[in-house]
Amino acid sequence: MSNIIDGKVVSAYIKDNVAKEVSALKEKGIETCLAVILVGSDPASQIYVANKKKACEALGIVSKEFVLPETTTEEELLSLIEKLNNDKSVNGILCQLPLPRGLDERVVINAISPLKDVDAFHPSNVGKIMIGDYDFAPCTPAGIMEMLDYYNISVEGKNCVVIGRSNIVGKPMSLLLLHKNGTVTTCHSRTKELKEVCSKADILVAAVGKANFVTADMVKEGAVVIDVGMNRSEGKLCGDVDFQAVKDKASFITPVPGGVGPMTIAVLMKNTLTAAKKQNLGI
Numbered sequence: 001m002s003n004i005i006d007g008k009v010v011s012a013y014i015k016d017n018v019a020k021e022v023s024a025l026k027e028k029g030i031e032t033c034l035a036v037i038l039v040g041s042d043p044a045s046q047i048y049v050a051n052k053k054k055a056c057e058a059l060g061i062v063s064k065e066f067v068l069p070e071t072t073t074e075e076e077l078l079s080l081i082e083k084l085n086n087d088k089s090v091n092g093i094l095c096q097l098p099l100p101r102g103l104d105e106r107v108v109i110n111a112i113s114p115l116k117d118v119d120a121f122h123p124s125n126v127g128k129i130m131i132g133d134y135d136f137a138p139c140t141p142a143g144i145m146e147m148l149d150y151y152n153i154s155v156e157g158k159n160c161v162v163i164g165r166s167n168i169v170g171k172p173m174s175l176l177l178l179h180k181n182g183t184v185t186t187c188h189s190r191t192k193e194l195k196e197v198c199s200k201a202d203i204l205v206a207a208v209g210k211a212n213f214v215t216a217d218m219v220k221e222g223a224v225v226i227d228v229g230m231n232r233s234e235g236k237l238c239g240d241v242d243f244q245a246v247k248d249k250a251s252f253i254t255p256v257p258g259g260v261g262p263m264t265i266a267v268l269m270k271n272t273l274t275a276a277k278k279q280n281l282g283i
């Protein structure tokens with residue numbers, strides 16, 4: 001029987017620390033502020049944005065929300081981003097993805113000032129992560145690193161296997177594990193002998209987007225299993241890992257829900273605080 005890595009506990013710990021620092025900044029007359037842009041009316045995006053706003057408010061972070069219609073042009077969106085880039089009261093800017101058809105994600109991401117890019121999607125921040133000299137890392141992989149840290153799970157020298165190579169999760173996850181001296185293998189849809197590769201992992205991260213994709217025969221006895229997946233199966237939220245079967249083999253495992261999910265927003269808050277400190281105090 002494995003230990004459950006409880007994302008609610010770790011995220012509460014991080015948010016608590018962020019709230020304390022936000023309050024200390026406030027005492028120095030510095031407000032911490034996150035601007036969130038939502039274009040269109042995608043229901044999932046609306047929920048994510050509402051949750052981000054709620055988290056900000058709970059931690060004393062000022063939340064500015066900009067809801068734009070589906071018909072927004074690239075020019076209009078870029079003009080808002082430019083305004084927020086130049087607004088000294090705004091520390092972090094996040095444009096909720098995906099964008100409606102007709103708007104180019106890359107153009108929008110590139111327009112956000114790297115100093116305010118709390119999602120860490122700007123090429124400049126991506127490059128900084130590559131060389132291991134960064135202020136922000138993308139929220140989900142950074143949240144996973146926080147979890148490993150909280151549970152004193154060392155990465156050094158471990159065989160780490162990441163399934164998935166998206167720019168948002170898989171690739172930065174592999175880099176963060178590498179920076180912690182893991183021996184990292186990144187797998188994807190063209191990987192051959194996936195089961196063999198995974199079954200050698202001391203730390204296995206699944207970021208595939210397919211329910212119950214990781215089965216017990218892919219997992220080494222005693223492995224740490226991190227499930228990033230957020231899939232709907234028969235109306236229920238489930239991860240990429242067959243939790244019931246894998247939990248008896250893993251030494252540590254994240255559940256879905258209540259695992260990686262809550263970490264993403266916690267790190268977003270932390271990144272916003274980091275941006276506020278950098279912009280106001282230079283630290």
Ligand code: NAP
Binds near residue numbers: 140191262
């Ligand atoms: P994505 O962009 O769709 O990437 C999925 C990755 O899985 C791709 O690299 C793909 O390989 C790989 N893959 C697909 N089928 C495979 C197979 N049969 N064998 C091996 N690899 C395979 O997804 P994402 O944005 O990284 O997200 C992954 C999952 O995490 C989703 O369920 C998403 O909802 C969830 N997620 C959760 C959070 C959170 O806060 N918990 C945050 C972000 C994402 P190719 O590159 O070859 O296509």
